[in-house]
Amino acid sequence: MHGLINKSIQCFLRDTYGAGLWARVAQRADLDPAGFEAMLLYDDALAGQVLEVAAELLAKPRDCLLEDLGTYLVSHPNLEPVRRLLRFGGARFADFLHSLDELPDRARLAVPELDLPRLELVQIDEATFRLDCERRLPGFEHVLVGLMRTMADDYGALVIMECLPPDEALAHVSIRLIDNGFASGRSFELAAGS
Amino acid sequence: MALRLDPSALDALMPMNLLAGPEGRILHVGPTLAKTRPEGYFLGEDLFRLFRFKRPREVAGPEALRAAAGTPLRLWFRDDPQTQLRGEATACLDGGLLLNLSFGLYVFEAIGHYALNACDFATTDPTMEMLYLVEAKSAAMDASNDLTLRLQAARIAAEEQAFTDTLTGLKNRRALDLVLGRYRRQGTGFTLMGIDLDYFKRVNDTMGHAAGDQVLQHVARLMLARTGEGDTLVRTGGDEFMVILKDETDAAALLPRAEEMIAALEAPIALPDGACQVSASIGLCASTQFDRWEPRQILVDADAALYAAKRAGRSQVAVYAPGMEPSGETPDDKAARLLARPVAPAPPPVRTRPGR
Numbered sequence: 001m002h003g004l005i006n007k008s009i010q011c012f013l014r015d016t017y018g019a020g021l022w023a024r025v026a027q028r029a030d031l032d033p034a035g036f037e038a039m040l041l042y043d044d045a046l047a048g049q050v051l052e053v054a055a056e057l058l059a060k061p062r063d064c065l066l067e068d069l070g071t072y073l074v075s076h077p078n079l080e081p082v083r084r085l086l087r088f089g090g091a092r093f094a095d096f097l098h099s100l101d102e103l104p105d106r107a108r109l110a111v112p113e114l115d116l117p118r119l120e121l122v123q124i125d126e127a128t129f130r131l132d133c134e135r136r137l138p139g140f141e142h143v144l145v146g147l148m149r150t151m152a153d154d155y156g157a158l159v160i161m162e163c164l165p166p167d168e169a170l171a172h173v174s175i176r177l178i179d180n181g182f183a184s185g186r187s188f189e190l191a192a193g194s
Numbered sequence: 195m196a197l198r199l200d201p202s203a204l205d206a207l208m209p210m211n212l213l214a215g216p217e218g219r220i221l222h223v224g225p226t227l228a229k230t231r232p233e234g235y236f237l238g239e240d241l242f243r244l245f246r247f248k249r250p251r252e253v254a255g256p257e258a259l260r261a262a263a264g265t266p267l268r269l270w271f272r273d274d275p276q277t278q279l280r281g282e283a284t285a286c287l288d289g290g291l292l293l294n295l296s297f298g299l300y301v302f303e304a305i306g307h308y309a310l311n312a313c314d315f316a317t318t319d320p321t322m323e324m325l326y327l328v329e330a331k332s333a334a335m336d337a338s339n340d341l342t343l344r345l346q347a348a349r350i351a352a353e354e355q356a357f358t359d360t361l362t363g364l365k366n367r368r369a370l371d372l373v374l375g376r377y378r379r380q381g382t383g384f385t386l387m388g389i390d391l392d393y394f395k396r397v398n399d400t401m402g403h404a405a406g407d408q409v410l411q412h413v414a415r416l417m418l419a420r421t422g423e424g425d426t427l428v429r430t431g432g433d434e435f436m437v438i439l440k441d442e443t444d445a446a447a448l449l450p451r452a453e454e455m456i457a458a459l460e461a462p463i464a465l466p467d468g469a470c471q472v473s474a475s476i477g478l479c480a481s482t483q484f485d486r487w488e489p490r491q492i493l494v495d496a497d498a499a500l501y502a503a504k505r506a507g508r509s510q511v512a513v514y515a516p517g518m519e520p521s522g523e524t525p526d527d528k529a530a531r532l533l534a535r536p537v538a539p540a541p542p543p544v545r546t547r548p549g550r
Contacts, residue, residue, distance in 0.1 A: 039338050039341045091312045189306075
C-alpha cells in the first residue's frame with residue numbers, strides 16, 4: 001500500500017490523539033515509532049493492523065475512526081493542499097460530487113503509484129445520489145463519508161449521508177443534497193497562498 | 195453555412211473572446227477578459243491602441259490582423275499590468291474580427307492578479323487540470339524532497355559511523371584504505387606514521403578494560419593535538435594507530451616530531467583508580483621512498499619500520515629502509531588479530547521501513 005495512506009493514518013492519530021497514543025499504537029503493532037514514510041510502499045496488511053490497534057486503544061468503533069480520518073484529511077491545517085486539490089473538482093458541491101468519479105485518476109496524476117479504489121457517482125434524482133466504491137481498501141467508504149461531509153461544509157452545502165449495506169464488490173454511500181450551497185462556504189481562490 | 199451565435203453563447207464557449215468591427219473598434223469582450231480591466235475599458239476602443247502585437251510583429255491594424263488569421267498571436271496590454279496573452283484571430287463574414295485569447299503560460303500570475311476562479315475558464319479548457327496538476331505535483335515533490343533530505347542525513351550519519359572508530363572517534367581501517375586509495379589516484383605525497391603503544395597490555399591486565407579504554411581515548415586526544423587538519427588519524431585496531439601526514443615526504447625530517455609524540459604519550463595518565471604510564475614505538479615510511487607504491491605494500495612497509503623500532507627496544511623511532519624485515523603479518527591479519535577483542539556492537543542501520 002502507498003505510504004501516503006499509512007502516513008495519513010499515522011498523522012491523523014498523532015494530531016488528533018497525541019504523540020503518546022501513536023507511540024502506543026506503534027509499540028502494539030510492532031512498528032518503528034518514527035512510523036511511515038509518505039513516499040515508500042508498504043505491505044497492504046499494515047494499515048489495517050494500525051487501525052485495528054488504534055480502535056482498540058481508543059475504544060472506538062473502527063468505522064467512526066475512519067470517518068474522523070476522512071474529516072481530518074480535509075480540515076487539518078497541515079493538509080490544506082488536499083482540500084485545495086479536492087476543490088479543483090468543481091465550483092459547487094454537486095460538481096464536486098461528480099468529480100469523485102475522477103478522484104482515483106486525479107490521485108494518480110499527482111502520485112502515479114497511488115492506487116485508490118474506483119468510485120462511481122450514480123444520480124438517482126435531482127437531489128439524491130449514490131456513491132459506489134470498489135471494495136479494495138476495507139472501510140474506505142467511511143473515510144469518504146467523513147471527507148464528503150467536511151467538503152460539504154467547505155462548499156456551504158447541506159447534505160445527509162449514510163453508508164448503505166455493501167454488496168460483494170461494492171460499498172455504497174447514499175447522499176441527499178438538501179441545499180447545494182446554503183451558506184457561504186470557505187473561500188477557494190485558484191491562486192495558491194492567496 | 196453561416197454561423198450565427200448569440201454573444202452569451204460565445205462567452206460560454208470562449209470566455210476570453212474579443213469581437214471587433216472591420217476598423218478594429220472593440221464591440222464585445224468575453225467575461226474573463228472583461229475581468230482583467232475596469233468596467234468600460236474595452237468597449238468602443240481601438241483594439242490596436244489597447245494591445246501591442248508582438249507576433250507577428252507587423253500586425254498594427256485590422257488589415258494585417260485579418261491576414262494573420264490562423265497564425266498564433268502573441269500580444270500584450272499596453273498599460274499595466276502588461277499581461278501577455280496568446281490567441282488566434284478569425285475574420286468574420288462582415289469583415290469584423292473575432293479573437294480567442296488565453297493567458298498561456300502566464301495563467302499562474304493571471305489567476306492571482308485578476309482573482310480568477312473555475313467559472314472563468316471554458317469547460318473544455320484544461321487550465322483547471324493544469325493548475326491541479328501543478329499543485330498536486332508540488333505537494334508530492336515536497337513530500338519527496340522531505341524524504342530525500344532525511345535519507346541524506348541518515349546516509350551521512352551512517353557513513354560517519356562506518357568510517358569512525360567508535361571508542362576514540364578517530365578514523366578506522368576502512369577510512370585508511372579510502373584515503374590511501376585517493377592519494378594513490380591523485381598522486382598526493384605523504385608519510386605514514388605507525389604508532390604502537392608500549393606497556394598498554396599491562397594497563398589492561400592490571401587495571402581492567404575500562405581503564406584501558408580510557409587510556410586509548412586519552413592518547414587519541416594527544417595524537418589529535420599533534421596532527422594537522424589535512425592529516426588522517428586512524429586507530430588500526432587495539433593499541434595501534436596510523437597517521438597519514440599529508441604532503442610530508444621526508445620521513446627522516448619527521449624524526450623530531452615522532453620523538454616529541456612519544457614524549458607526550460609517556461606523560462603519566464590520571465585515571466580514577468590511580469595513574470598509569472604507557473610509551474610508544476613509531477615507524478615512519480614516506481610515499482616518496484618508492485618509484486611506485488600500492489596501498490597494501492606501503493602499509494606492510496610502514497609496519498616493517500614499526501616492527502624495527504619495536505625490536506630496537508621500546509620508545510624508539512625507525513624510518514623504513516629497503517630490506518627491512520616485514521613483521522610477518524599483512525595489515526589485514528594484523529587488524530583482524532587486534533580487533534579480535536570483543537567490542538561494543540555497532541548501532542543497527544537506520545531503517546526507513548518500519549515493520550517486522
